[in-house]
Amino acid sequence: DAGVIQSPRHEVTEMGQEVTLRCKPISGHDYLFWYRQTMMRGLELLIYFNNNVPIDDSGMPEDRFSAKMPNASFSTLKIQPSEPRDSAVYFCASSFPRTRGGNYGYTFGSGTRLTVV
Amino acid sequence: AQKVTQAQTEISVVEKEDVTLDCVYETRDTTYYLFWYKQPPSGELVFLIRRNSFDEQNEISGRYSWNFQKSTSSFNFTITASQVVDSAVYFCALSEVEGGTSYDKVIFGPGTSLSVIP
Numbered sequence: 001d002a003g004v005i006q007s008p009r010h011e012v013t014e015m016g017q018e019v020t021l022r023c024k025p026i027s028g029h030d031y032l033f034w035y036r037q038t039m040m041r042g043l044e045l046l047i048y049f050n051n052n053v054p055i056d057d058s059g060m061p062e063d064r065f066s067a068k069m070p071n072a073s074f075s076t077l078k079i080q081p082s083e084p085r086d087s088a089v090y091f092c093a094s095s096f097p098r099t100r101g102g103n104y105g106y107t108f109g110s111g112t113r114l115t116v117v
Numbered sequence: 118a119q120k121v122t123q124a125q126t127e128i129s130v131v132e133k134e135d136v137t138l139d140c141v142y143e144t145r146d147t148t149y150y151l152f153w154y155k156q157p158p159s160g161e162l163v164f165l166i167r168r169n170s171f172d173e174q175n176e177i178s179g180r181y182s183w184n185f186q187k188s189t190s191s192f193n194f195t196i197t198a199s200q201v202v203d204s205a206v207y208f209c210a211l212s213e214v215e216g217g218t219s220y221d222k223v224i225f226g227p228g229t230s231l232s233v234i235p
Contacts (some may be wrong), residue, residue, distance in 0.1 A: 033223075041230075042225060043208065043225040045222060045223070045224070048216060048222065056222060076210035089160065091162065093133075093162075103169060104164070105152050105154070105165075105166075105167050105210075105221065106162075106164060107164065108162040108164075109163050110160065111160055111161070113160075
């Protein structure tokens with residue numbers, strides 16, 4: 001398996017523009033998570049999906065952020081309009097249910113480094 | 118509410134020294150999972166270990182070992198004979214089981230930056 005695939009790796013955009021981050025989870029994983037990493041706030045969970053259904057979006061900072069998972073193999077995180085304070089590394093991760101046995105955790109993608117100028 | 122504390126912000130050791138990274142957690146649940154992840158300078162997050170709250174056996178994997186103590190709510194990570202390639206940020210994380218579901222929300226600690234000097 002190629003792992004969790006995120007695109008783009010880097011994104012530089014101007015304030016006010018729409019930004020769309022993409023994620024392809026590992027096939028067979030039931031859960032998909034979007035995290036944001038900044039120096040000030042560390043790793044923050046934004047939203048997660050179970051079987052393509054959003055379960056908890058309490059971490060989404062504001063209405064400018066939205067996430068979708070139209071099918072089991074694709075998810076997007078959209079910011080509209082973007083602001084400089086949105087600059088961060090955005091990670092997507094996928095996982096089996098925790099109750100599944102074995103020593104496993106999330107598998108993270110390589111992240112998207114977003115810079116809003 | 119669940120919380121993970123990693124009091125050591127940065128640690129520097131000389132190669133071949135042993136180093137322990139501390140992790141203290143807070144949870145109201147009796148069933149939970151603890152994790153360690155590594156983030157090398159390249160930026161990816163790499164899963165190292167998962168431990169459930171009912172398994173207090175220490176774990177050893179090569180030069181890595183983990184000490185889980187429920188009495189002190191700690192899940193410490195030791196690297197023996199450290200190497201330059203161990204230089205990374207290490208995150209401890211906690212996941213609570215809510216209502217017996219497979220709810221899988223993981224909360225990460227702030228991380229400890231480890232520098233291994235040649």
